[in-house]
Amino acid sequence: MENNAFYVALSLLLNLDTSLFQIVVLSLQVSLLAVVIAAMLGFPLGAAVALWRFPGRGGVIVVLNALMGLPPVVAGLMVYLLLSRAGPLGEWGLLFTPGAMIIAQVVLVLPILAALSRQKVEELLGEYREQFMSLGMSRGRMMPTLLWDARFALLTILLAGFGRASAEVGAVMMVGGNIDGVTRVMTTAIVLETGKGNLPLALGLGIVLLTLVMLINAGAYLVGELTRRRTG
Amino acid sequence: MNRMLNLVLAGITSFGLAFSAHAEDYITLASTTSTENSGLFDAILPKFEDATGIEVRVVAVGTGQAFEIARRGDADSLLVHDTAGEQRFVENGFASERADVMYNDFVLIGPADDPANIREAESAAEAFAAIAEAEAPFTSRGDDSGTNRAELRLWKSAGVEPDGDWYRELGSGMGPTLNTAAAMDAYVMSDRATWVAFGNPQNLTLLFEGDEVLFNQYGSLLLSEEKHPHLKHELARQWHNWLISKEGQQAIADFKVDGQQLFFPNAK
DSSP, X not given: OTTOHHHHHHHXXXXXXXXXXXXXXXXXXXXXXXXXXXXXXXXXXXXXXXXXXXXXXXXXXXXXXXXXXXXXXXXXXXHHHHHSTTSTTGGGOOTTSHHHHHHHHHHHHHHHHHHHHHHHHHHHHHHHHHHHHHHTOOHHHHHHHHHHHTHHHHHHHHHHHHHHHHHOOHHHHHHHTTOTTTTOOHHHHHHHHHHTTOHHHHHHHHHHHHHHHHHHHHHHHHHHHHHHHHHO | OHHHHHHHHHHHHHHHHHHHTSOSOEEEEEEEHHHHHHTHHHHHHHHHHHHHOOEEEEEEEOHHHHHHHHHTTOOSEEEESOHHHHHHHHHTTSEEEEEEEEEEEEEEEEETTOTTOGGGOSSHHHHHHHHHXXXXXXXXXXXXXXXXXXXXXXXXXXXXXXXXXXXXXXXXXXXXXXXXXXXXXXXXXXXXXXXXXXXXXXXXXXXXXXXXXXXXXXXXXXXXXXXXXXXXXXXXXXXXHHHTSHHHHHHHXXXXXXXXXXXXXXXX
């Protein structure tokens, strides 16, 4: 019984072990904050690329799409070299802190949010173009309207970004260092327990992580449905 | 829109609060997976923190990566197990001081039916030669860690160039390498601490131990003040001195898993 991962997961949740609680809270803080920052940068960026025509625009779109597949350890390595004392931003002293983990996850999530929102906004722009023309709206004025009307699609895109952030391990391991009580998150704890050969505990932690992601998705779905119904 | 902004601000503030609560007096220690995975740090760090009020934040990686982290000035102190590499680190000016702290030993693990018959070996070199002779599967860390470096020295002393289908370089930490060996029924060299604390042995068992060449010396290093003036040298010195003090050495000796002592203090 004790070797059953579901039993381990359940007892982890029921006992609300304080170190597990800390790990879960840190995981959520890091990934949610990274997604919020990435959204504040990525959605306007995506919308801007959709709205404006400029030389090299095709190149920007290809790069954004390609970066959606950026391997997390490569992102981690780049942020590590940037934040290392021997690197350009070493003065900040951010390496092996949650701040470094947020930066690495922003790097991973930003291209997803920008590339997918670019596509969605461009679709909407096709539908709305004539209306905008008749109103004589500038591109800068179109942007908030388009982003607002795309909000349900953007919510799904946001969840895709959150999924990427909360699931990755390579980047946070490298820039966070998996320090107990400081930078240990769900995924790095799973790697550690697997390394110790505590496979049921590792899988139990995995089930806890999945449950959390599922709850967040269910919450987002409900919010989406309710507002959709209210606004028709 | 305003509500969202408020939410974001609240999130950032609560995040800031959560982390400002941490102690200011801390050092970052680059060390090896063997010390972390065995649970040694969980046992001795609270004692050090009680004595000095200094929190030690451990980044546990392979010895090769630990050297690299210290060389770049990203850790305040270093605790690793590669004496030759440590001495070079001091000679090259990256560290100002090195001290012996403790040792544990490496053991040879393998499938219980022992196809290369290393149980009967007289020495570690003989055991390694027997594995190569039988071309029995062997999983190597292959990650330039202290254990990996020691393993390569042992192949050399056995007069064997490990090569061929039977020799698998994994590029993983000690725990993952043991997991793989368990799944492949392969031989593997592990530090005793990680092996004893390991929870997934399946068909693996300890087959060879006790040769003096398998002793695994750990050293603590103080990093160069000249090269990295920004590091917390004063706190790092307190940690270094505590490790080799009577209290520190006692704390290491007191750490046991299943009643078995895993690290033997030997500071001079």
